[in-house]
Amino acid sequence: MSDNTSGIKERIAKMKLVSPYMAASKEEVRNGALLAIAKVLKEHSAEIFEANHADLDAAEKNGISPSVMKRLKFDENKLADVCAGLEQLAGLADPIGKTTLARQLDEGLTLYRVSVPIGVIGVIFEARPDALVQISSLCIKTGNCAVLKGGKETTNTNRVLFKLIYEAAVASGLPEGCLIQAEAHSEIDELLKCHEEVDLIIPRGSNAFVRYIMDNTKIPVMGHADGICHIYVDKNNDTELALSVIADAKTQYTAACNAVETLLVHRDIAADFLPKLKKCADKNGFALKGTAEVGKVIDCEVIDESEFKEYLDLILSVKLVADVDEAIEHINRHGSHHTDSIITTDDAAADKFMQLVDSAGVYRNCSTRFADGFRYGFGAEVGISTSKIHARGPVGPDGLVTYKYKLIGNGHIVGDYASGKRSFNFKDI
Amino acid sequence: MSDNTSGIKERIAKMKLVSPYMAASKEEVRNGALLAIAKVLKEHSAEIFEANHADLDAAEKNGISPSVMKRLKFDENKLADVCAGLEQLAGLADPIGKTTLARQLDEGLTLYRVSVPIGVIGVIFEARPDALVQISSLCIKTGNCAVLKGGKETTNTNRVLFKLIYEAAVASGLPEGCLIQAEAHSEIDELLKCHEEVDLIIPRGSNAFVRYIMDNTKIPVMGHADGICHIYVDKNNDTELALSVIADAKTQYTAACNAVETLLVHRDIAADFLPKLKKCADKNGFALKGTAEVGKVIDCEVIDESEFKEYLDLILSVKLVADVDEAIEHINRHGSHHTDSIITTDDAAADKFMQLVDSAGVYRNCSTRFADGFRYGFGAEVGISTSKIHARGPVGPDGLVTYKYKLIGNGHIVGDYASGKRSFNFKDI
Numbered sequence: 001m002s003d004n005t006s007g008i009k010e011r012i013a014k015m016k017l018v019s020p021y022m023a024a025s026k027e028e029v030r031n032g033a034l035l036a037i038a039k040v041l042k043e044h045s046a047e048i049f050e051a052n053h054a055d056l057d058a059a060e061k062n063g064i065s066p067s068v069m070k071r072l073k074f075d076e077n078k079l080a081d082v083c084a085g086l087e088q089l090a091g092l093a094d095p096i097g098k099t100t101l102a103r104q105l106d107e108g109l110t111l112y113r114v115s116v117p118i119g120v121i122g123v124i125f126e127a128r129p130d131a132l133v134q135i136s137s138l139c140i141k142t143g144n145c146a147v148l149k150g151g152k153e154t155t156n157t158n159r160v161l162f163k164l165i166y167e168a169a170v171a172s173g174l175p176e177g178c179l180i181q182a183e184a185h186s187e188i189d190e191l192l193k194c195h196e197e198v199d200l201i202i203p204r205g206s207n208a209f210v211r212y213i214m215d216n217t218k219i220p221v222m223g224h225a226d227g228i229c230h231i232y233v234d235k236n237n238d239t240e241l242a243l244s245v246i247a248d249a250k251t252q253y254t255a256a257c258n259a260v261e262t263l264l265v266h267r268d269i270a271a272d273f274l275p276k277l278k279k280c281a282d283k284n285g286f287a288l289k290g291t292a293e294v295g296k297v298i299d300c301e302v303i304d305e306s307e308f309k310e311y312l313d314l315i316l317s318v319k320l321v322a323d324v325d326e327a328i329e330h331i332n333r334h335g336s337h338h339t340d341s342i343i344t345t346d347d348a349a350a351d352k353f354m355q356l357v358d359s360a361g362v363y364r365n366c367s368t369r370f371a372d373g374f375r376y377g378f379g380a381e382v383g384i385s386t387s388k389i390h391a392r393g394p395v396g397p398d399g400l401v402t403y404k405y406k407l408i409g410n411g412h413i414v415g416d417y418a419s420g421k422r423s424f425n426f427k428d429i
Numbered sequence: 430m431s432d433n434t435s436g437i438k439e440r441i442a443k444m445k446l447v448s449p450y451m452a453a454s455k456e457e458v459r460n461g462a463l464l465a466i467a468k469v470l471k472e473h474s475a476e477i478f479e480a481n482h483a484d485l486d487a488a489e490k491n492g493i494s495p496s497v498m499k500r501l502k503f504d505e506n507k508l509a510d511v512c513a514g515l516e517q518l519a520g521l522a523d524p525i526g527k528t529t530l531a532r533q534l535d536e537g538l539t540l541y542r543v544s545v546p547i548g549v550i551g552v553i554f555e556a557r558p559d560a561l562v563q564i565s566s567l568c569i570k571t572g573n574c575a576v577l578k579g580g581k582e583t584t585n586t587n588r589v590l591f592k593l594i595y596e597a598a599v600a601s602g603l604p605e606g607c608l609i610q611a612e613a614h615s616e617i618d619e620l621l622k623c624h625e626e627v628d629l630i631i632p633r634g635s636n637a638f639v640r641y642i643m644d645n646t647k648i649p650v651m652g653h654a655d656g657i658c659h660i661y662v663d664k665n666n667d668t669e670l671a672l673s674v675i676a677d678a679k680t681q682y683t684a685a686c687n688a689v690e691t692l693l694v695h696r697d698i699a700a701d702f703l704p705k706l707k708k709c710a711d712k713n714g715f716a717l718k719g720t721a722e723v724g725k726v727i728d729c730e731v732i733d734e735s736e737f738k739e740y741l742d743l744i745l746s747v748k749l750v751a752d753v754d755e756a757i758e759h760i761n762r763h764g765s766h767h768t769d770s771i772i773t774t775d776d777a778a779a780d781k782f783m784q785l786v787d788s789a790g791v792y793r794n795c796s797t798r799f800a801d802g803f804r805y806g807f808g809a810e811v812g813i814s815t816s817k818i819h820a821r822g823p824v825g826p827d828g829l830v831t832y833k834y835k836l837i838g839n840g841h842i843v844g845d846y847a848s849g850k851r852s853f854n855f856k857d858i
Contacts, residue, residue: 020761020785103806109795111805118817119787199817220649220818241840248842332449354835356449358548366538366838375846376540376834377532377855388547388628388831389649390819402817405805406783409795411670413677417804426806 008187009194011180012147015120016197018177019145023117025174027094033140033172034090038083040168041133041161045079048164051156052129059153067255074129074157082133085380089141092379095397096143104427105407106417112406117143119199121400122191123382124213126205127151132158136165136179138380142400147191147198149182151205159183192217202383202395207310222395224386226336227257228310229368232327232353233273234344235266241365242273242343243280246316248367249341250286255312257384258339258371262308264327267320274298277318286314294318308334324349328356335359337386339371339393360386360393437616438623440609441576444549445626447606448574452525452546454603460519462569462601467515469597470562470590474508477593480585481558488582496684503558503586511562514809518570521808524826525572533856534836535846541835546572548628550829551620552811553642555634556580561587565594565608567809571829576620576627578611580634588612621646631812631824636739651824653815655765656686657739658797661756661782662702663773664695670794671702671772672709675745677796678770679715684741686813687768687800691737693756696749703727706747715743723747737763753778757785764788766815768800768822789815789822 373381378396802810
């Protein structure tokens with residue numbers, strides 16, 4: 001075991017004991033830290049951009065693709081965005097310390113449920129410097145300690161950003177050790193073993209990477225592996241609207257988990273709709289792969305339904321269904337419970353779809369690409385969850401809190417209630 | 430693989446497709462089912478008691494201890510209790526279908542967050558017939574499908590109860606296949622493999638059993654293994670009150686996870702308090718094991734702090750601390766984040782303890798034994814969670830729901846917002 005590796009385990013163990021003090025930090029201190037971070041990032045922009053140039057030079061030498069290069073880049077625009085985000089987050093209501101239940105159990109015995117931070121969160125994220133700022137600021141806002149491991153392609157930028165963020169946080173009054181940066185890839189495996197100390201892992205990245213995390217830790221994992229989103233075009237629909245939404249959901253950002261991958265079309269409208277879809281696909285530069293039945297109506301690659309998958313590319317699978325019920329069953333069976341949309345003018349069909357499709361997001365007449373914390377107005381997003389436990393869909397500040405029960409009595413004992421000497425007298429207050 | 434084993438996997442796969450229909454069941458239907466179950470249980474009491482006698486006879490032959498026999502027994506009193514519980518549950522507010530967020534994102538684009546059932550829940554519970562009724566009724570109330578596996582010592586009782594419950598549920602309009610009973614122990618391992626279908630596992634039972642479940646499934650697990658609860662007696666306290674609470678927390682139900690296991694006492698009051706504690710222990714029939722420092726003041730078995738553990742027996746570990754800070758650190762380091770109580774007349778010490786102790790329940794001047802869904806006024810309890818993810822502490826109906834986001838637009842596409850043609854206009858409605 002290298003010194004570096006034993007280092008992170010010890011630091012996480014220490015963080016566990018720091019976390020109650022981080023949780024107890026005052027709202028003003030946390031919001032003050034967010035504003036202080038925005039300030040130092042602006043003041044040290046030259047240093048940040050210099051580090052980012054080193055990362056970009058190295059990436060270019062390694063032949064990284066232009067689309068990835070765009071994500072690695074941290075320039076004036078991205079700095080302005082993250083600083084605006086920090087200032088917005090500082091202005092949001094405090095998610096912790098909220099009393100969500102206050103109940104008298106009996107005379108003099110009062111129960112409170114109060115929102116508190118989760119504690120220690122490990123976030124493993126892609127090579128995107130703005131992600132480091134967003135994630136650490138969300139954790140500060142919510143009073144959580146965080147272990148942050150970013151993608152290696154932005155090591156230099158992350159190191160500078162982390163140093164500035166951490167120092168500003170501590171100078172603002174947050175406890176030492178409230179944030180840890182992990183840099184070595186081997187530290188991920190060390191982190192995954194810390195189930196006594198770490199309360200939640202949030203992995204972001206490829207399907208295979210997220211599955212690896214889920215399969216190799218006892219710590220609860222929040223996130224998503226697959227993102228197989230569907231659009232179902234119902235019998236009664238506005239065709240223009242349908243095609244516009246499909247093109248947006250497929251092409252606006254192909255690599256996103258909320259891009260549409262499978263299109264289901266009501267069989268009764270196939271003869272009219274599919275040729276229009278084909279024209280739309282050609283115009284917007286995406287390919288169609290259809291079942292044999294689809295291939296009889298339009299020219300497309302014919303594939304078996306079992307070959308439908310998450311392409312993350314300019315390709316859309318197409319299948320015909322008999323009605324909204326068959327669409328629902330297909331989505332519940334083959335989808336990834338992420339985000340699915342129905343295009344219809346029929347209220348009854350829409351209600352049925354939105355009730356019965358078992359996904360984090362069920363949409364009507366709009367693009368699946370809206371599944372995002374910023375677009376939902378959460379101020380920031382730490383990831384999207386397809387789990388049904390804890391948080392579901394885009395996860396903002398509210399998803400990073402839990403609660404504790406406080407019970408205040410005056411010598412109350414259970415024996416008195418078991419014997420019948422006293423009885424409960426529940427009253428919400 | 431036996432037919433029985435392959436059977437449960439197939440039935441769970443079918444349940445996954447039934448679960449959206451269970452989730453869509455109307456409040457009246459679910460509450461009607463609860464009342465119908467109470468009715469048939471009363472009508473078939475003779476049949477239930479007969480099956481229970483068979484279980485009790487077998488248990489007696491196997492030399493089961495009298496305290497366990499008490500739990501296996503299902504008599505008129507327990508039937509009356511579970512029927513009262515069913516009727517109470519039917520009267521509680523519906524936990525699903527509640528809109529917890531309604532927000533206009535832009536003109537004509539509206540986001541709703543609505544509470545929905547988790548979906549498919551697997552519950553593995555101890556041999557207690559009343560637990561089967563409580564758990565299945567909580568799942569019905571919350572619109573969840575459930576796979577139920579009870580302890581083998583009550584197989585006959587469980588079989589009769591399950592048949593009556595399931596038939597009454599379906600006759601009341603709930604979908605076929607909404608509840609499954611697992612009987613063979615081998616079916617537990619089959620259930621643990623169904624991570625594609627089962628959304629949550631709730632194991633109840635011994636520490637070792639819960640750990641086995643946690644270590645052998647990819648399904649999220651809600652529950653607790655250890656229950657090492659603490660009481661800290663602060664410098665300023667009402668001694669009578671302290672002793673009464675300690676005796677209750679230790680002896681009222683020794684085998685419970687919320688019984689106290691470790692007592693921390695402020696060093697400044699040790700000379701006065703420990704002899705009184707010793708008298709109290711002798712009178713109430715529990716033994717004290719103390720650190721060397723404690724052993725110098727009173728006659729007790731001296732053990733090392735590292736030997737402190739969950740006894741589930743009439744034994745209490747005792748240690749002295751310098752102040753509330755040391756008590757907090759001890760609890761956060763060595764506790765199980767279940768329930769911990771401070772006995773004090775000092776408001777500042779109480780506030781500090783309740784803020785910084787990182788447990789599901791933090792109490793002042795009352796017994797740790799209050800950590801229970803019924804005593805919190807939840808109507809019923811499916812278990813107690815020491816995890817910080819999803820639900821924490823006693824888990825009632827609110828802990829068995831999640832939410833989904835519904836987004837309703839009129840052809841809204843993300844491209845328009847990315848290009849600046851439109852901009853978000855968030856407004857909570």
